[in-house]
Amino acid sequence: MRIGVFVCHCGSNIGGTVDVPGVAQVARAYPDVVFSSDTMYACSEPGQAAIVDAIREHALDGVVVASCTPRMHEPTFRRTVERAGLNRYMFEMANIREHVSWIGKDREANSNKAAELVRMAVEKLRLNAPLYPKSFDVTKRVLVIGGGVAGIQAALDCADGGIEVVLVERESTIGGKMAKLDKTFPTVDCSSCILGPKMVDVSQHPNIRLYAHAEVEKIGGYVGNFKVDVRRKATYVDWELCTGCGLCMEKCPSKKSPDAFNEHVGVTTSINIPFPQAIPKKAIIDPTSCRQFVKGKCGVCAKVCPTGAIRYDMEDQVVTEEVGAIITATGYDLFDYTRYAEYGGGRYPDVITSLQYERLLSASGPTGGHVKRPSDGKEPKTVVFIQCVGSRDRSVDRPYCSGFCCMYTAKQAVLTKDHIPDSRSYVFYMDIRANGKMYEEFTRRAMEEYGVQYVRGRVSMIVPQGDKYLVRGVDTLLGEQVEVPADLVVLAVGAESSHGAPQLAEKLRISYDNYGFFMESHCKLRPVETNTAGVYLAGACQGPKDIPSSVGQGSAAAAKVLGLFSRGRLESDPQISQVDVRRCVGCGKCITTCPYGAIEWMELRGEMKARVIETVCQGCGICTVTCPQGAIQLQHFTDNQILAEVNALCLS
Amino acid sequence: MDVTNLESVRDDDFIHAVMEESGQDLTHCYQCGNCTAGCPCGFAYDIQVSQIMRNLQAGRKDKVLNSRSIWLCLSCSSCTTRCPNNIDVARVMDVLRHIARREGRVAERGVTTFWDAFLASVRKHGRVYELGVVANYVARTGRVWTDIDLLPRIAPKGKLSPMPHGIQGRDEIARIFQRYEEERTR
Numbered sequence: 001m002r003i004g005v006f007v008c009h010c011g012s013n014i015g016g017t018v019d020v021p022g023v024a025q026v027a028r029a030y031p032d033v034v035f036s037s038d039t040m041y042a043c044s045e046p047g048q049a050a051i052v053d054a055i056r057e058h059a060l061d062g063v064v065v066a067s068c069t070p071r072m073h074e075p076t077f078r079r080t081v082e083r084a085g086l087n088r089y090m091f092e093m094a095n096i097r098e099h100v101s102w103i104g105k106d107r108e109a110n111s112n113k114a115a116e117l118v119r120m121a122v123e124k125l126r127l128n129a130p131l132y133p134k135s136f137d138v139t140k141r142v143l144v145i146g147g148g149v150a151g152i153q154a155a156l157d158c159a160d161g162g163i164e165v166v167l168v169e170r171e172s173t174i175g176g177k178m179a180k181l182d183k184t185f186p187t188v189d190c191s192s193c194i195l196g197p198k199m200v201d202v203s204q205h206p207n208i209r210l211y212a213h214a215e216v217e218k219i220g221g222y223v224g225n226f227k228v229d230v231r232r233k234a235t236y237v238d239w240e241l242c243t244g245c246g247l248c249m250e251k252c253p254s255k256k257s258p259d260a261f262n263e264h265v266g267v268t269t270s271i272n273i274p275f276p277q278a279i280p281k282k283a284i285i286d287p288t289s290c291r292q293f294v295k296g297k298c299g300v301c302a303k304v305c306p307t308g309a310i311r312y313d314m315e316d317q318v319v320t321e322e323v324g325a326i327i328t329a330t331g332y333d334l335f336d337y338t339r340y341a342e343y344g345g346g347r348y349p350d351v352i353t354s355l356q357y358e359r360l361l362s363a364s365g366p367t368g369g370h371v372k373r374p375s376d377g378k379e380p381k382t383v384v385f386i387q388c389v390g391s392r393d394r395s396v397d398r399p400y401c402s403g404f405c406c407m408y409t410a411k412q413a414v415l416t417k418d419h420i421p422d423s424r425s426y427v428f429y430m431d432i433r434a435n436g437k438m439y440e441e442f443t444r445r446a447m448e449e450y451g452v453q454y455v456r457g458r459v460s461m462i463v464p465q466g467d468k469y470l471v472r473g474v475d476t477l478l479g480e481q482v483e484v485p486a487d488l489v490v491l492a493v494g495a496e497s498s499h500g501a502p503q504l505a506e507k508l509r510i511s512y513d514n515y516g517f518f519m520e521s522h523c524k525l526r527p528v529e530t531n532t533a534g535v536y537l538a539g540a541c542q543g544p545k546d547i548p549s550s551v552g553q554g555s556a557a558a559a560k561v562l563g564l565f566s567r568g569r570l571e572s573d574p575q576i577s578q579v580d581v582r583r584c585v586g587c588g589k590c591i592t593t594c595p596y597g598a599i600e601w602m603e604l605r606g607e608m609k610a611r612v613i614e615t616v617c618q619g620c621g622i623c624t625v626t627c628p629q630g631a632i633q634l635q636h637f638t639d640n641q642i643l644a645e646v647n648a649l650c651l652s
Numbered sequence: 653m654d655v656t657n658l659e660s661v662r663d664d665d666f667i668h669a670v671m672e673e674s675g676q677d678l679t680h681c682y683q684c685g686n687c688t689a690g691c692p693c694g695f696a697y698d699i700q701v702s703q704i705m706r707n708l709q710a711g712r713k714d715k716v717l718n719s720r721s722i723w724l725c726l727s728c729s730s731c732t733t734r735c736p737n738n739i740d741v742a743r744v745m746d747v748l749r750h751i752a753r754r755e756g757r758v759a760e761r762g763v764t765t766f767w768d769a770f771l772a773s774v775r776k777h778g779r780v781y782e783l784g785v786v787a788n789y790v791a792r793t794g795r796v797w798t799d800i801d802l803l804p805r806i807a808p809k810g811k812l813s814p815m816p817h818g819i820q821g822r823d824e825i826a827r828i829f830q831r832y833e834e835e836r837t838r
Contacts, residue, residue, distance in 0.1 A: 342690070342734065392682070393736035430684045460690030460734060474689035476702055481694045 001126055004060040005036035005118060006051055007096070008043075008067035014101040019111040023066065023096075026115045030122045034058055042067050048080045055084035062086070062128065064121045066094040066114060072522075087130030089574070089636055092121040116649060123648035127641045131574035136615045138224040139324040140565045141166065145216055145504070148176020149547055150539025151329030152198050153554030154561075158327075159207035161562040166321045167202065168230055171260075172213040173278035174199055176331050180261065180355060182362040182369075184547060185411040186442035192277050192364070199279040212280055217318060219507045220597070222618060223534030224324045224570045234314040236285035237271070241309035244273060244281035248301040248310070257289040259366070263356045265374060266366035271301045271310075275364050283309075325534045325561045328518060329554065330504060332495040332540040335390025335398060342461045343386070343491060349375040350469060351462060351489040354385075354408060361415050371419050373488045376467065380487030383416050384471045385409045385427045386459050391494030392430065400515070402494035404546040406433045409492045410443045413452040426453045426484050428473055436548065455482065462489060495544040508535050517543045528557045536560050575636045576617035577624060583631035584609045590623035590632050599623060599632075662711035670708060674747040680737040681705045687731030687741050697721035701731055701741060708744070717752045723760035725749075765792050775829045778822035783812050 005027040009015035024038045035058045041047045042065050054060060063081050067073065070093040078088035096114040104110050140163050144155045147169035155165045173179070179199075181191035202208055211230055218229040252269035259267050261274035270290035271283050283301075291298035292312055302310035334355060338346035350373045352360075363369035373380050387409055391402040406429070413425040432454075434440040446452040457474035464470075468485045475482045497516030505512040510530040511519040518541050521529040528536050536557040539550035564570075577590075577599075586608040591599045598616035601608050610632065621634045630639055671678055681702075688694055688702040699707065699719045707716050716722070722745055731741035758764050769788035773781045790796055806812060819825075 388684075388736075392684075394680075395736050395738050430682070457685040458689045458734075460686065460730070472689065474685040474694075474700070474702070476683065476685040476688065476700075479700050479703060481688065481691070481700075 001032040002034045003032045003062045005064045007038045017101045052084040062090045062125045068097040089131040092125040094121040120645040120648045123644040133571040135569040141323045143323040143326045146329035147174030148331045149178045150550040150554040154327045154558045157558030159205045165208045169212045172284040185407045186438040196277045232317045238309045239282045241307040242282045251304045262359045327536045327557045329538040330498045330541040335494045357490045384486040387429045387492040389491040402544040405492040410446040417450045575619045593626045663713040666713040686734040690730040720759045722748045723763040777816045778819040778825045781816035
């Protein structure tokens with residue numbers, strides 16, 4: 001074998017603490033190495049050209065590049081060697097940047113370690129064999145999980161691109177958090193007026209199949225061929241028949257059901273359509289409060305329903321959908337402010353969350369758009385907004401900035417003045433983060449045109465005083481303790497990951513951060529991809545995001561899916577397991593241990609043997625460590641290849 | 653207003669000394685003001701506690717150690733409880749008092765005199781002897797009339813016993829003081 005070794009300086013990234021030419025020099029003495037050199041940037045165009053030239057000039061049949069992490073540039077260099085006529089698996093990478101130069105300052109130790117990593121790569125490469133991918137068909141349908149604005153945008157863009165979309169929404173209507181908002185910053189345009197038409201488009205688009213009040217239960221398969229079980233939770237109303245007329249809501253005698261859509265400001269009927277623009281506009285029964293379920297008798301809705309749609313005996317239903325790609329757009333939830341005792345811990349009725357206030361401002365909300373405080377229905381004259389409730393606070397494990405609270409607080413303060421002209425608003429803030437187009441101008445308008453009083457400081461306690469609440473805090477710019485007697489206190493609660501997000505991530509086999517937000521493949525260059533092929537992210541499930549960014553990501557994820565599907569067939573990764581039938585004893589341990597169900601029985605001359613289904617195997621390697629005979633081997637990571645690396649390190 | 657030269661007022665050794673002794677990372681403070689917002693003594697401070705933290709970040713040793721605030725602090729730990737960055741602010745205030753005392757600069761003599769009188773009483777009697785503390789404090793400060801208005805309310809409740817109450821284990825208490833002295837002089 002004729003191996004070429006290229007050791008990269010990566011500018012001063014590696015060259016600063018590793019003797020790069022020295023490592024290249026040492027590598028020339030390794031077995032089968034016929035050429036080695038150092039290169040300033042191996043990934044640059046001249047760097048790659050030098051590799052191609054060397055392969056041709058020295059008739060190389062294997063290449064080692066010692067540079068950065070293979071996560072970024074392994075595909076780059078595989079394409080390079082392919083251009084020179086080699087099989088792309090006749091290439092190995094030694095990571096001497098993340099594993100050497102970036103973590104140590106001792107030049108001699110670094111250089112030795114780099115040389116040893118190169119030796120390991122060379123020894124493995126000597127046992128490499130050309131591998132060839134197989135191609136397979138793609139199911140050109142996409143699953144979108146979550147029907148908030150990001151999911152809606154992704155679904156519409158995919159559907160407009162001509163592919164079938166399965167949209168799964170946990171609640172009984174799509175719209176997500178945006179549907180609960182009254183107005184949106186910085187233009188103060190009506191939220192449901194701009195979202196409503198998009199929601200209608202979803203319901204009318206011939207390419208979109210919507211499962212509302214449903215959850216993803218199980219996900220199997222792989223990019224191009226996922227199999228998804230969707231649990232359609234019982235609504236106790238036949239949605240084929242329900243016309244959304246609302247007669248059942250009018251007549252329902254059980255009027256104390258928790259009103260989740262209105263953020264529990266007030267109550268609603270047990271049979272319910274959450275809001276006038278709901279999509280689908282279908283009724284749903286809450287069995288925890290419905291008299292028919294709780295007491296076993298009532299049946300009023302069944303009697304009044306003009307289409308006879310009520311089904312008290314309805315059960316959950318699981319449907320299976322086949323899709324080629326998945327977009328996750330599960331959004332976010334709000335921080336539980338009752339953890340802060342200084343704000344009353346949930347004991348004061350007129351200390352409410354920003355989203356509750358949004359419902360009070362909304363014309364379709366429980367107060368018909370008239371701001372009335374929950375305790376006595378009075379119109380508040382002095383409103384205090386407290387920012388960063390559950391954001392930028394390590395003591396409650398929420399060190400991150402939620403990003404949009406500064407802006408929605410400014411918007412709500414502006415709207416307060418619009419609704420109640422003789423009111424005054426105070427905003428307690430730490431920093432104003434208004435880094436979007438027209439955002440800074442908007443917060444200035446709140447102060448200059450609407451007279452919102454911004455107080456730079458925190459609130460230490462809220463004390464009920466008569467029918468008011470004394471808000472005690474500090475104005476750090478004055479350097480004084482201050483207090484405001486308020487009628488209403490609105491807490492700008494921060495964003496946290498959607499409940500159930502980590503569990504969904506496990507099903508999708510994608511990673512998530514400490515706070516339950518899904519991890520993108522690269523925070524700058526691959527923001528909507530995950531490290532699982534065929535699974536994409538959109539919106540706040542990846543981190544707190546405002547509406548413009550969520551919509552942008554929804555479209556970006558759709559573009560990725562359309563790009564994926566533009567290819568007729570996909571290539572499978574040949575780094576998968578293979579069974580040596582002569583050594584297989586048919587114990588079946590690999591079949592039980594495979595997490596993907598990628599191994600099946602086959603009969604060979606009357607004996608049972610294991611066989612790998614090539615398109616299903618993900619190359620995780622669990623079977624290879626389970627097999628007592630060493631009969632099942634992961635291509636490109638065989639026992640012999642790994643032992644060669646170990647020996648190179650330990651025996652040399 | 654004088655212009656403060658940030659380079660010349662900055663005392664890095666002081667910053668490190670406070671961080672070391674308190675075990676608190678002063679860089680974690682992002683000046684939200686929560687400590688000041690809840691401070692029950694803020695009305696009497698010359699420099700608010702969040703400003704003490706800011707001055708510490710700027711390394712302004714004289715400004716901080718000469719302040720009255722560090723002596724008026726009640727050590728109630730509201731600041732510590734409220735800090736979103738888990739800084740034990742009360743501990744930092746404590747350390748500032750230690751350093752100020754070691755360097756012989758105490759902006760509120762009355763406070764340290766009272767504490768000394770209190771501790772001297774505990775050392776001697778094993779617990780505090782109230783009338784003795786008062787006598788000691790008044791003798792050293794000459795502030796005869798301080799809190800005299802409280803006398804009619806506490807005297808009938810027997811809060812000011814004419815004689816000290818002895819306790820069991822007085823020697824052990826005294827030994828704590830002795831051990832402290834030994835450690836300090838070592």
